Amino acid sequence: MTVLRSDLAFFAGLAILAGFGLSVGSLFGTYWVIVALNFAMWIALTQSWALFSGLTGYISLGNVVFYGLGAYTVAVSFKVLPLWVAVPMGGLVAAVFALMIAVPALRVRGPYFVILTFGISELVKYSILNLETYLGKSSRLLFGAPSAEAVLYTMIALAVASSVLMRLVKSSTFGRGLVAIQGDETSAETVGIPVTRFKVMGFTLSAFIPGMVGGLMALRSTYFEVLQVFNPFISFTIVTMAIIGGSNDARGPILGAAFLVFLSELLWSSAPRLYMILLGAFLIAFVLLAPSGLVGLLRKYGEGHSK
């Protein structure tokens, strides 16, 4: 019964957050639409990362590749395909790419997987850069993209979808299998878990929403420039948010994204250097002192109270 109640609390919280995001423009004005969009984007990206890397322990440092491929898909098909086709297509392209690289990439573990995912994202970045140069495109302008509000609403839908997906996967048999893979992959096989299939499925599933997010962000910025879209800093930020928030629970990415988005809002314009220093300090502090992130602290606090 407690599971049900905590599910209810989670979904209610999510609905309130989404409702607030939807009305932020009319309440506080355009500036906060941008902040809300940012927040929703990081939730969707970090939640999707946590779905695979958080549950299996295969730490990907190249998730920007899914985002970038989605953005590229939308940029290339702009004015050719209707957006309601192009954006999901961006997700599909990212997922198909994940499926293609999953089998070779997931043969390695630990630091090798981290480096490999980073390498793949850089490889794709420079391949597309060269392709664009060859085609004579230094950047692509997307004239007549939808309004910031329309992008925000779609992004909120993705943030909610990624959170619900994480929550459902985490409590499913499939999710239990992914966590077992993190616990001990050899034991996981031994008790009957089809380890390779689960890893490939998880990796592919975790690429779809980031692809759509990338497509939306291309519409938001109204132009596509390879180095900016495939910026590895996006991958780093995802991992940072997951570490600070906690990544084995759907609440973690939301807390992590909230923490960093609002910290950056607070400091970015007035003290940008201080922001980077604080970011580093927080990252170290969480890794050393609270490896389960904010969500871990929350759980501890909750347990302390129920005793």
Added chain:
Amino acid sequence: MTLLQIEKIGKSFGGLRALNDVNFAVNNGETVGLMGANGAGKTTLFSIIAGHQPPTDGIVRFKGDQMTGKRPDQICHAGIARTFQIVRPFARMTVRENVETAILFGGARHASNQPLEIRAKDILDQVGLVDQSEMPSGALTLSGRKKLEVARALGTGPELLLLDEVMAGLTPAEVAKMLDTLRAIKADHKLTIFIIEHVVSTLSDLSDRIIVLHHGVKIAEGTPREIAENKDVRTVYFGGDDT
């Protein structure tokens, strides 16, 4: 009836011949011991049966079906479970969740519609771990973790249980208790047991038959009494120059 058939199994690691032309059978309902010095190839043989390593030569059959070439999860579903000499619990899970995971994915997952938690607790009760159900698996003592290996293997609902030194490192009192546990679960779950153990007396106590490996070659097979009187085994164990 033959349950497990090992046919001409060989395994090479580069130039090292870890197993060479090993043949034997384990019959339904038996407890068969596997004995041999360090490096004799015992754990390698288990890994081949469970599908973690492919053999270089030969075939493993279970209930007549070829297991060689199948993945570990498929072999688990066929009805073979193993424990690891170096314990491998699922980190970040409680003791109960470890067993639940085995029930959830193992071959017998549809065998009962009782709630998962109750099935897990039943098994933990049998191995004497029920009081530690909610502990993180990493917090168990060595003896607890060995029991968890057994409990998790049982959770998959096996017909054949491969036990790799589940009593190594335990105190004599704990060994005695583990022997009782193994006898009880064997009867209760109608198991066939294939067990590696270093301590000859423990193995003799438990086994109907014993197979002895030495440098990857089967040098003897027989009842515990026959093995104790076997000349080759005596040479290897007591008179040989390698322990």
